[in-house]
Amino acid sequence: NEDLLVLTEGTTTEFAFKRTMHKDEYTSLCLPFALNKEVLAQMTDAEGNHVFDAQSGGAVPTIYIYDQNSTVVVDGNVELQMSFHIMKDDEEIKAGVPFLIKPAEDITDKLYLESTYITKGESTESLEGEIEFASMWQPETVNVSEEYDILLVTGASQLTRMTESTRILGASGYFKVPVGVAAYDYAVINVTGSEATPTWVENI
Numbered sequence: 001n002e003d004l005l006v007l008t009e010g011t012t013t014e015f016a017f018k019r020t021m022h023k024d025e026y027t028s029l030c031l032p033f034a035l036n037k038e039v040l041a042q043m044t045d046a047e048g049n050h051v052f053d054a055q056s057g058g059a060v061p062t063i064y065i066y067d068q069n070s071t072v073v074v075d076g077n078v079e080l081q082m083s084f085h086i087m088k089d090d091e092e093i094k095a096g097v098p099f100l101i102k103p104a105e106d107i108t109d110k111l112y113l114e115s116t117y118i119t120k121g122e123s124t125e126s127l128e129g130e131i132e133f134a135s136m137w138q139p140e141t142v143n144v145s146e147e148y149d150i151l152l153v154t155g156a157s158q159l160t161r162m163t164e165s166t167r168i169l170g171a172s173g174y175f176k177v178p179v180g181v182a183a184y185d186y187a188v189i190n191v192t193g194s195e196a197t198p199t200w201v202e203n204i
Contacts, residue, residue, distance in 0.1 A: 008118065015116040017171070021107040026064075026189075028153045028173035030098040030135040032118045035063075037089050045109045059104035063087035064191060066099065069131040071184060080184035082133070082159075082175060085192050095119045098135050098173025100153065100189075132176045139170040151175035151187055159187045 009032070021027045033039070040063070041053035050056035064084040072079050084100060093099050096119075136142075142150055143165045150162040152174050159175070168174060175187075 015113040018110040036092040061103040064100035077185040083190045136168045149177040
């Protein structure tokens with residue numbers, strides 16, 4: 001994602017971004033511009049195909065916006081729940097705020113967006129409690145800490161706790177959970193308002 005890293009804030013320019021995303025698997029992203037359904041439909045590949053616009057033959061992905069976190073007991077296990085909802089047609093995600101995306105088709109090519117206003121915006125989005133869905137702008141190695149857990153959305157559509165130093169891709173999101181704030185047996189992604197969207201649980 002070197003193209004992303006050299007972009008100058010406060011400018012209008014073409015945006016180019018490459019991230020491999022697999023069909024029906026969750027990927028965390030954060031982008032240096034506001035995202036809504038209209039902007040999503042304008043994204044193209046190198047051949048000019050609108051990859052996320054159904055009217056142009058593309059496959060519309062599902063976007064998940066972070067709401068809150070909570071800890072509940074289910075069948076004797078403590079679940080740390082990060083709750084999301086599916087982005088509505090009239091919603092917009094601020095620049096720099098991380099979100100989850102689940103493509104309807106594999107995405108392997110570089111994506112382009114013409115004439116985009118660049119602002120990194122909020123680098124992280126803190127919500128209820130002390131658990132944070134944070135943004136990672138530069139590709140960076142994050143070390144395991146005694147102060148907090150790092151939970152990553154992995155390529156297998158799971159939420160996994162880091163047990164060793166891990167390099168996190170640029171322009172992505174991760175969960176930062178202070179040790180002692182929530183002692184838990186499982187971490188759960190909970191999507192509200194959609195019975196058809198499964199919750200996944202990873203024993204950590």
